[in-house]
Amino acid sequence: MFTRCHGGWGGYLFSVIKLLLNPGVFIHLWDVRLKDLPRSLYYLNIASIMYGIVIMLLKTAILLEWARIFVPRGFRDIFWWTCHITIMINVLFYVSFTFIQIFPCVPRQRHWNPTIPGTCLDVAKVNIVAACINFVSDLGILLLPQIVIWSLSVSSSKKLAIGSMFAMGLFACLAAGFRLVNAATYVTSANILYRSSDMGLWCNVEMVCGFTIVCLPATGKLMKESPWIRKIISSF
Template structure:
């Protein structure tokens, strides 16, 4: 057994000599991905919390994001551990059998962490969509679609997490291929395929839902593009989920588990990080605005901009040029700063299926120094 533990975890290709010291894995890429995604996710959640604190109202989505970030931290730790050794994109024949149980144990923990993280983020997004696009007390088509997605995701991720935890008896057989006896009745490959399929369907629906509602609103096309732009980050989560599925299919076909698992881990991290951004990006304008000295810094930049212009001094200008009447500037297309979920203005949209009128709640906030303008379209 001792000799077996010192052998390569996979037979190398002809002519390749295993190297257990320099595994060929990249450490810098792994460190960069873990650190960058951790910072981005944390900043996104903090922006959401600061925005909610500015309105003195925390909602369910905020608590779900905090829970997701805490669980995601555990996933980041085990990814960082595997980045130290053997590194990302290392081949399995460059590690010994005695390291394989440690690697598979971390993979198991990553699978256990993924379910709750994905569930918390997706439920937070869907509840937020419910708060934005469905008025209180209404039971329209959007309401039932969102509720179906919410409860389907909750049930699915709870079941798959429990089956991942208890799929083998004894549990050590999950990560120790050298353990004799025991059994693993759960077909983990079929479960992972179904997880990837459910992820694709739910991500596609989450991506399409806000746009389908926005483009039915009775408003100008430019304003529709502006609102859609706020939700476009969902394309990233959808794309990363698709790439993750591709790498997972390759993993099922390959015997080099260590190498292919790097692709699954990397794109899973970016998929989750983009999920945090979907909730965090709309909160950035309010969060920045509520920070101390934000107005002073903005005024300083404006003064620098004026002074840097040719003829920045106004002393020599004629009196008629010094006077400029104050006018309310028309808001530009990309100046929609945040979709508020606390104080929502009623908009009406026409349902293309039954021609009924459904309420859609959206607030368009501006930064004109006076206060938010609320736009009502009938």
Template sequence: MNSSLLEQPGLDPPPGVIPDFVHTGGYHNFGYGLIISTSIISTVAVLARLVSSIGMRKLLIEDLLLVAALGVFSGIQYITYDLSIYPGFWTHQWNVQNGFLPHFLYNVHLGAVFYGPASLLIKISILVNWLRIFVPKNTRGPTFWILHTLIWTNVVFYFITTVTEIVRCYPREKIWNPFYEGGVCTININDQNIATSIINFISDSTILAAPQWVIWKLQMSRARKWGISLLFVIGIGAWVFGVVRLAYFIKLLWSNDATFIFSGVALWTILEVTTGFLIMGIPAFPRAAKMLPMSDSIASFFQSLWSRSGLSKTQISIPQWQFYKPKSRRRRGLWEITDLETHDMLSVATTNVNSNTTQVHTTTGGNESDDAIKTHDDPARTQIV
């Protein structure tokens, strides 16, 4: 191959623009900050989930799936780090040389390969967790079949799209090397990516809506339903990020300025995946905070500071969270949702024929007394307080 061709700009610049291969105009610090912040958030979310499960002496399959997803996500982060070093985020393709394009397109290919398994592992983790929460054992209701359909549909969908991305060209170098002569690509990648993006959008929308139907059928006050329902609102963030990623991805398929548009794909992909970790991690934060080794000492330290300052409890109230160890059994507020309620929110009603009364108990092992449950002769009046 002619070496002079590799030294030319990767794209013809607009009139009057001179390509600069040294100062590309890319944003390097933006990429570093994105990688560091999202890596910390994702890791903390997964650790909170693990600590919470270990505290309950029950490591669940969804926890292991999250750990695997975090490992795959590190591959996406590495690609973003490489992009941040050179040429930087939002760099126009005329500011890089043709010789750089195979390296760049190889990272794009790796990003597409990593995205499928990462998204699959997170979605399956969420769906398995919701299956545990919303479907009582040994039941086969509509929710059971909806969640199982989503689980296996996503497994098949992401398996097919990941495999086809890997083997779409032969030899595989043709995938990322635009200057490779010969070979054949048997799959129309543009059509596949458009279909993949649309199916992914439908899947995200269904997963977001699925728990709401169940939550609003639970026997509890409307205010409590809003509190639990809004706990899943963070899923809307993942859905929005996925939609924006879809827009950038489709634009990437038809744009010649690939280095610039791919920055948008990378940004919104990372935000979408990170939000997925938060969906599973946030409910575990209360129990994880309670299990911190120094939680009691820290709480006592702040209480002693308030005492020495001369402020009475009527002047300044002790924070209600207090590492999630309430001292009184008062009615919890709308936003005081415990880890127990978010891991195993569904109450299973069993009928005692002799007494004609309904008893409600949570499916989680132990700590039933932590969540006060009132029962009445009328099942419709059952409340969780």
């Protein structure tokens, strides 16, 4: 699943690179040639699709990892069920969101080429709803392990140390919050390419935080068992 996340992120970055090459990021709509606009909107659509897929897989990987860490194998407690129910809710939401991003218009090509006759959903308003749900989801996933950690029978200093490791999700929540603000601005703005650059930036930050959260639990073991890392640390 983690490998699939990398593949989806690669697709997202590919779309961003195509936009960087032409017309660029943080470019005003009126500075883009009319013939280049469909191409820009097409890669924006691809990036939106990839974002939904990557975030869904990352949140699934994070919750499965936390269920494995905090729940003994073969045991099913409230935390385990909460993780798996949250996974199911997230999957249903992100699959629906991705489907809307793939088929926002009839015909589909109208989404990036407004000159084609057809009808479209109000994708900007869909993005606001999606950003709200995404923010709440990030916040819930951030708080979930903290409840377990602070109920452990260990010293407060150890609880703080363990809790801080899992608090990386705070940065993901901040990124999701900024994305929500930009999604709200996007609805009322005619300068869609510039506002999309804002949203794309925070989407990328959120994904990077997700990858970091997945990797953090293994960091301690890596530092402990890797000879060259121990050598670097001992040199200080």
